[in-house]
Amino acid sequence: MADASASMTLATISLIGFTLLAGFYLTTLNLRWTLVSVTVTAVLVTQLLRKLRRRDALTERRVCVLVLGDIGRSPRMQYHALSLSKHGYSVTFVGFPGTKPHQDVIGDERITIIPITEVKGLQVGPRMVSYVTKVILQSLQLLLLLLKTDVQSHILMQNPPGLPSIVVTWLVCGLRGTRFIIDWHNYGYTIMALSHGPDHPIVRLAQWYEQFFGRFSSHNLCVTNAMKEDLQNNWNIKATTLYDKPPAIFKETSVDLKHQLFMRLAKTIPQFQVCGERPGGETERTAFTGRDPSDLSVTLTSGRPALLISSTSWTEDEDFSILLKALEDYEGFVKAGASLPSLVCVITGKGPQKDHYRKLIDTLSFEHVKICTPWLEAEDYPVLLGSADLGVCLHKSSSGLDLPMKVVNMFGCCLPVCAIHFYCLHELVKHEENGLIFKDSEELSEQLKSLLWDFPGCEDEGKLGQFRRNLRASGGQRWDQNWDQNVLPLLTAP
Known part of the structure; x- marks a missing residue:
């Protein structure tokens, strides 16, 4: 039905174009033809708008969720789609294919994923020509795709990336009478500035673009109060703060589930194997857990290493050399006789700088620290977070105004965190309450030393245990309640 409507729309647009061209030619011949061409064009435009805005009984229960990026690596937009579905909306989820989305998204009958291909510009000539093309x-592709879908009540779009999706979405919403919501995760121009510098012409153009067209949305969401104030004060954009909150899947992991996950990971990741023992042997053991063959009970092993986890997109706003230097210092502490455990450091994620850091990791020669960089399935990631002993976050916001979702999810698992300092981090990480904040590798290594001293006994007596108890006691709001309070009213408002 939508494809047929789109075909009619394209045919009408073509007819309008032909009429305008014919009218331009005929106006040079006769004033009467001028009036005829203007009248025909007006009629065709009216018919086109009627087709584009044609609504049915289900229109108000349809929402398009749009991210011009990898859907599987856009957790907040996946959560939006799931929340919309829970409230009975039919969701058209548009984005790049690639990483597998969470199974809850794939298996939801109300969510239809429509992939859009990431196009490339001309591969010859100056870089600017490639970018412009x-x-x-991408604009034409996105425009045609959105016009092919049924009329939606709202389009909820992630920014960044907002070029060209903000202007294309605004145009489609204007043509179809659809309300436009931007979810500001950050500013795209500040991310571009990491590569090009803040004074580069393309960065200045991107800043103007976001500021100018960002004002045309019906509603705006953002991730921090600091960003809400910045949008209002500098761009005159009014936004509602929707803090990232962990969904229910992020929680502490039981010992049995830990063991099941570790056994699976040990098949392909040597760092999870018992030293000198191949997986799949007669004894069911990992580096962290073991199953008693007499009663099949699972326990954490007494001499186990501590499990440190960090998640990353391997981009310029995360400097992992800080963590690697801190781990080098930690290795020195252990060799000097400090009462510290061996360490398994798991760094998950995909991104452009992963190969660069993998090469750095390969040059390190540690005896007491092991590092691995796996990519985890969406279902395994929260289980691993809930199994870890300590989290590390190296996210430095390019704008200073967004918060790392990885820390939100770690807190959902009651996992204490060491996080690098930036402007609005205090909205999430409370120093000496639910984690620690550091500024360089030296501070981080000292924090690892203090938190893991006498591990695993420190889980009960030390700061590590206190932080975890604080996280359990604080409870905290989950995504569903937060979304119902802040987003649902925007959808139901007249």
Whole structure:
């Protein structure tokens, strides 16, 4: 039905174009033809708008969730889609294919994923020509795709990336009478500035673009109060703060589930194997857990290493050399006789700088620290977070105004965190309450030393245990309640 409507729309647009061209030619011949061409064009435009805005009984229960990025690596937009579905909305989820989304999204009958291909510009000539042609081609592709879908009550779009999706979405919403919501995760121009510098012409153009077209949305969401104030004060954009909150899947992991996950990971990741023992042997053991063959009970092993986890997109706003230097210092502490455990450091994620850091990791020669960089399935990631002993976050916001979702999810698992300092981090991490904040590798190594001293006994007596108890006691709001309070009213408002 939507494809047929789109075909009619394209045919009407073509007819309008032909009429305008014919009218331009005929106006040079006769004033009467001028009036005829203007009248025909007006009629065709009216018919086109009627087709584009044609609504049915289900229109108000349809929402498009749009991210011009990898859907599987856009957890907040996946949560939006699931929340919409829970409230009975039919969701059209548009984005790049690639990483597998969470199974809850894939298996939801109300969510339809429509993949859009990431196009490339001309691969010859100056870099600017390639970038401009990419934007033009992506704009046309996105425009046609959105016009092919049924009329939606709202389009909820992630920014960044907002070029060209903000202007294309605004145009489609204007043509179809759809309300436009931007979810501001950060500013795209500040991310571009990491590579090009703040004074580069393309960065200045991107800043103007976001500021100018960002004002045309019906509603705005953002991730921190600091960003809400910045949008209002500098761009005159009014937004509602929707803090990232962990969904229910992020929770502490039982010992049995830990063991099941570790056994699976040990098949392909040597760091999870018992030293000198191959997986799949007669004894069911991992580096952290073991199953008693007499009663099949699972316990954490007494001499186990501590499990440190960090998650990353391997981008310029995360400097993992800080963690690697801190781990080098930690290795020195252990060799000097400090009462510290061996350490398994798991760094999960995909991104452009992963190969660079993998090469650095391969040059390190540690005896007491092991590092691995796996990519985890969406279902395994929360289980691993709930199994870890300590989290580390190296996210430095390019704008200073967004918060790392990885820390939100770690807190959902009651996992204490060491996080690098930036402007609004205090909205999430409370120093000496639910974690520690550091500024360099030296501070981080000292924090690892203090938190893991006498491990695993420190889980009960030390700061590590106190932080975890504080996280359990604080409870905290989950995504569903937060979304119902802040987003649902925007959808139901007249």
